[in-house]
Amino acid sequence: MVPFVLEKANDIEAAIASAVAGGRYIAGGTTLVDLMREEVERPERLIDINALPLRDIHVDGGDLVLGALATMADIAAHPDVQRLHPMIAESLIEGASPQLRNMASIGGNLLQRVRCPYFRMLDAACNKRNPGSGCAALEGLNAGHAVLGTSSHCVSTHPSDVAVAFVALGAIMRVRGHQGERSFAVEDLFRLPGDTPHREHTLLPGELIVEIRVPSAPYGRRARYLKVRDRASYEFALVSAAVALEVEDGVIRS
Numbered sequence: 001m002v003p004f005v006l007e008k009a010n011d012i013e014a015a016i017a018s019a020v021a022g023g024r025y026i027a028g029g030t031t032l033v034d035l036m037r038e039e040v041e042r043p044e045r046l047i048d049i050n051a052l053p054l055r056d057i058h059v060d061g062g063d064l065v066l067g068a069l070a071t072m073a074d075i076a077a078h079p080d081v082q083r084l085h086p087m088i089a090e091s092l093i094e095g096a097s098p099q100l101r102n103m104a105s106i107g108g109n110l111l112q113r114v115r116c117p118y119f120r121m122l123d124a125a126c127n128k129r130n131p132g133s134g135c136a137a138l139e140g141l142n143a144g145h146a147v148l149g150t151s152s153h154c155v156s157t158h159p160s161d162v163a164v165a166f167v168a169l170g171a172i173m174r175v176r177g178h179q180g181e182r183s184f185a186v187e188d189l190f191r192l193p194g195d196t197p198h199r200e201h202t203l204l205p206g207e208l209i210v211e212i213r214v215p216s217a218p219y220g221r222r223a224r225y226l227k228v229r230d231r232a233s234y235e236f237a238l239v240s241a242a243v244a245l246e247v248e249d250g251v252i253r254s
């Protein structure tokens with residue numbers, strides 16, 4: 001692992017200022033530390049954001065609001081989540097392992113990196129890790145890769161389960177940067193690989209995910225997440241689908 005400096009952020013503005021200056025946020029560390037060990041990621045400065053007040057899970061005007069530091073386990077077990085949007089709990093429980101879910105934050109989940117094996121092999125061609133080097137997965141092991149939205153530069157897919165549920169439910173994320181706050185659909189966080197697969201998301205440098213807001217909707221309770229994978233647990237999806245239906249008198253309205 002390449003040496004790095006670890007600093008603890010005690011307030012949001014200080015954390016953002018540090019990230020704008022080149023630091024990297026760390027929450028549960030279940031993605032980032034793995035990648036640092038393998039030297040795929042080499043941040044020089046980590047900003048531990050775990051002391052920030054971003055863990056709350058509550059209902060606001062009918063919307064479900066999830067703080068960015070709420071863990072996968074806490075969200076899945078929360079009674080308001082199970083009551084209003086059981087599909088979110090379902091998609092979280094289908095992911096990772098109990099130990100990981102206890103550590104992993106929902107903000108970090110959305111920003112986890114791809115599971116393509118070549119991304120993690122420093123001697124393999126990978127445009128995402130090393131732009132311009134090629135894509136070993138095109139002719140290599142690619143059973144878990146994407147069939148839609150691919151490009152000739154990268155065929156990886158985003159591994160988050162709950163992101164699929166959030167997109168189906170029209171969830172909105174609130175982020176804060178040094179120029180203030182903005183909100184946008186979770187769907188708009190993710191970029192297709194195109195010819196710049198190393199650019200994975202639409203956050204600006206230093207922007208911090210503050211919360212995810214899932215709008216109140218009747219279809220929230222009539223929704224399912226289905227994940228197909230090589231083994232029954234502790235495995236990423238080969239394919240998954242999230243569906244939410246609004247049904248009135250036996251007729252699907254939306």
Ligand SMILES: Cc1cc2nc3c(=O)[nH]c(=O)nc-3n(C[C@H](O)[C@H](O)[C@H](O)COP(=O)(O)OP(=O)(O)OC[C@H]3O[C@@H](n4cnc5c(N)ncnc54)[C@H](O)[C@@H]3O)c2cc1C
Nearest residue numbers: 027028029030031032095096104105107108109111161209
């Ligand atoms: C063995 C294994 C199996 C897994 N299986 C699954 C699975 O089946 N399904 C699934 O969905 N996931 C799975 N995961 C992924 C897991 O859910 C993620 O590792 C976890 O959610 C990441 O959260 P974290 O808090 O640990 O993130 P970190 O590792 O702390 O951070 C990840 C990234 O997010 C950034 N970040 C974190 N918080 C914020 C914030 N608030 N604002 C801005 N940037 C932020 C960090 O800078 C970093 O780039 C698996 C992981 C492992 C190791």
Ligand code: SF4
Nearest residue numbers: 116126127135154155
């Ligand atoms: S699919 Fe993407 S992540 Fe995998 S080797 Fe190709 S460029 Fe790299």
